[in-house]
Amino acid sequence: MTADRLELRDLLPAELRRAWVVDGTCPDLDLYSLFRARQIADLHRTAVIDAKGKLCYTALDRKVRALATGLRDLGIGPGDVVGVQLPDGRASVIADLALAALGAVSLPFPVGRGVLEAECLLRRAEAVAVIAATEHRAFRHAADLHTLSGSLPRLRHVIAAGRPGTLPDGTIPLAQLLRGDPGGFVPARPDPDSAARILVSSGSEAEPKMIAYSHNALAGGRGNFLASLIPDGTPPRCLFLVPLASAFGSNGTAVTLARHGGTLVLLDHFTADGALAAVREHRPTHVLGVPTMVRMMLERLDGSGAELPPPTALVLGGAPLDETTAAAAAQAFGCPVVNLYGSADGVNCHTGLGSSVPPTDGSGVVAGHPDPRVAEIRIADPETHEQLPDGAVGEIISRGPMTPLCYVGAPELDARYRTPDGWVRTGDLGYLDAESVLHVVGRLKDIVIRGGANISPAEVERELTAHPQVRDVACVGVPDPLMGERLAACVVARGPQAPTLASLGEHLTGRGLERRKHPERLLVVAELPLTAAGKPDRAALRRRLTESSALL
Template sequence: MTPRFHDLVPAALRRIWATEGHCPDLDLYSLFRARRIARPHDTAVIDAQGEISYADLDRRARCLAAGLARTGIGPGDTVGVQLPNTREAVAADLAIAALGAVALPFPVGRGGREALSLLGRSGARAVLAATEYRGLAHARELAELSRPSGVSVELAALHTVIAAGPGPVPEGCLSLDALLDTEAEDFVPARPDPDAAARILVSSGSEAEPKMVAYSHNALAGGRGNSLASLLRDGTPPRCLFLVPLASAFGSSGTAVTLARHGGCLVLLDRFTPDAALEAIRAHRPTHVMAVPTMVRMMLDRPAAEHERPAAPTALVLGGSALDAATREEARRAFGCAVVNLYGSADGVHCHGGLAGPAGPETGPGIVVGRPDPGVCEIRIAPLQGGASGDAGEILARGPMTPMCYVGAPELNMRYRTADGWVRTGDLGRFTDDGTLRVVGRLKDIVIRGGANVSPAEVEGELSSHPDVRDVLCVGVPDPLMGERLAACVVPRPGRQPALESLCAHLDRLGLERRKHPEHLLLIAGDLPLTPAGKPDRAALRGRAADAFPADRTQAG
């Protein structure tokens, strides 16, 4: 049974945003088709296989849509997609949209247990998965889980597993190549309501299971599309290098925004390495590079001769975590472009300072983000219970990009959505006198030491300016006396060996209260671990810190 997606934003508000021009009020495939008709020979995607034009990508998408229709997929059905960054992933996005179905992309590398949860809770009827990716056989694993002898209760709706990529087709799977051989001349695309569900974004947050968030065509192409529109020069179509997975929440600005909304070009790597990313910037000259801060730090650590430096993009657009001022300035000099640190999440909030950067001083609590754009979402601050005037509160958002609802989790709708459509983000923030938003941390990430709250984000922001620190995340470590103690997980700069005493002295000089100082230091060789979605893996670091500083060895005091 196909689950229904309830829109928790009042319909009248959706219509107002469309009338005001914040949303294109067309479904994603129709938007893409208009681009294809206008400029059929323009390059749509550059991947490891080379270039593919809008016309050829459209032909591929229509054939796949017709093939999916033959398997029984129709309007409103959910289709999972677990593919690397390739033209196949883009064609799948477009084919699912052309059917009026709902795409559920999730990154390669996520194991069968998580895939089982996502596909089962969403009621997915089909899934496209990689035959092989870096030693993982996603298609075979999903086919085994969907068999009667597998874990079939959770996957009761799943009837088709489609294997994509080279190699033999696993037992129980259909071949993507076979579906693409379908004749599509008679295929007639659906014309879904632009306010109907188009995609389920998977949040890599801290819930026990990843959250799934349903977005409409208008929320993706409109609200999220407006967020990128403000970073374009003279309306020139963007050429976006996606270092993050297209299947991540950040990656939802790929097919729906870069191609369908803005008529640009996607430059794709099937996996990130700093050397491959730098080579792609040199070879393909993207206007925008979509990444997370840790990826940029890794690229900055690669020495390059002056003649090898890549041509300057318009902007590095970084999401997933905060970027410290020192690294932003280093990246600005190295790449010769604007560095935009996007504050956003799958839950329904986007805000940034544009190409000029946010106004306001860098000093002070939290990260300076920018002024909210009503074409993306309004933002307000809800005071915390017991909080004093001027204290940080929870960030709430509502606007053209606001998602419809959480999928398969009514308790999350109760917890994070208000009756009039606002999203409770779980982030802490405050506005400055000129209306600039500062984000000061996460409610969930708060470390409670001896009954006092410590925001890891605040401490990370201060530690990032230490001359020995290349990258840092702070996590709580269980403690029998204090409840939790703060551990700083630090990637040192090359040739440096920071000590806890030096870090705390640095925080003293910056005026940070001593109760917020880290009490453990975990040095990380290489780089911070990343989740399959490309974000720093805070949960993994929390586990490593707990192993390194077990409670029975923690000093009381």
């Protein structure tokens, strides 16, 4: 690693990482080597099914090697960070594996993320290149990202994926790089405990968090999570309703393909009808999504009378799962519904295949039994970090084979969310019962989860304070039967005229904040209520929003 390259250091004790290799918990191979072994073992197994059709492991490997050759010719090599903003499909899988084969670090983020957030990610990660779609559902990501070149001195290349004639000037066609000679490529052999991928989570910060994961943490820790849901060891056939570029989607290329030799069934964007059609046509063994998506699918199924081919499991994460959705999904899909409690920060716990409907307690669906081959979980005092006894409510902390290396370009987050011996502080409150089952009861940190996507109120508030008609603002989440939560803006007006919800949205668009983060409710108040500590009383605002009929 050169002196000026981004440092991604492991905050876990080295002896722990080595112990998980010695006992077989982690494979101790880089992701491309794992994928290559799967390809050699079954040359013609289908690797990807997308809008273009089927792609077998051997054809995929040729494309991966060709792209890796083209990227290497651009000067991209071990340790370089490369952004990837592509819809789900073979191109995103090829990019993932090609970067792994080079020993580079992939920084994927979903299509639809705005240029403001993309600039933040690429700058803080010191990315040297980015691969982006020229057009996808009205987005022009390659052109938008090319405009950042002047403000990002480390960003040398914008690689555009799209039809000929649509490529922005100054970008490099992905198709051109895919014409490289796959036969002459010699893959790198990066340290399996070195960084392979950076996961992005908006979390509770005003800027999105980036978390570096090693090859072993992805294929080993996260790979063990999926292994626990494959009862007979048969290579899985996974329908991903979430973006592969999300934290949840990191179970795609690195886990489904490289670790388990399975098949990815991919939609370039989610619709309920498209997802149901994919279940019927491709008969996935595992369907992975967020509760909101399943609620949309259940609405389309109501009254249709058409049965679905039952998967092995319906795996739902990214947002709290309610009992009604879980029961309806189990009946409609004819398989166990698995409640996944997890995050990009390095926590994972799920309810498994033991029951068709996840168990519940007084606060809702429980999180399940922690698996030490994935992530050990403890309950700690939020102030002292001392371990608490069973039954005591405290902060959920996690450490295990899937634990990430560190936060990227944010030592203050390492100090805040990692303990000296490497445990990850989740900011969530919970307890372990007498059977060591994890129950999640609340959150220390303030985020809004809308349809499985995290929204940071602090980020939205920061942009809204620049609105000429806003004197003060607090953003909170309000319950919603479809999306789980929606964001509400509680505003103290500046001057006699209060802003409208539409004007707030126009303002946020002008400041580069993508639509998914815009408030969907507005409450105008004379003053923000305060807690005894002098902070905005978000709980009181939330109560007013849910109880009052005076929503504007």
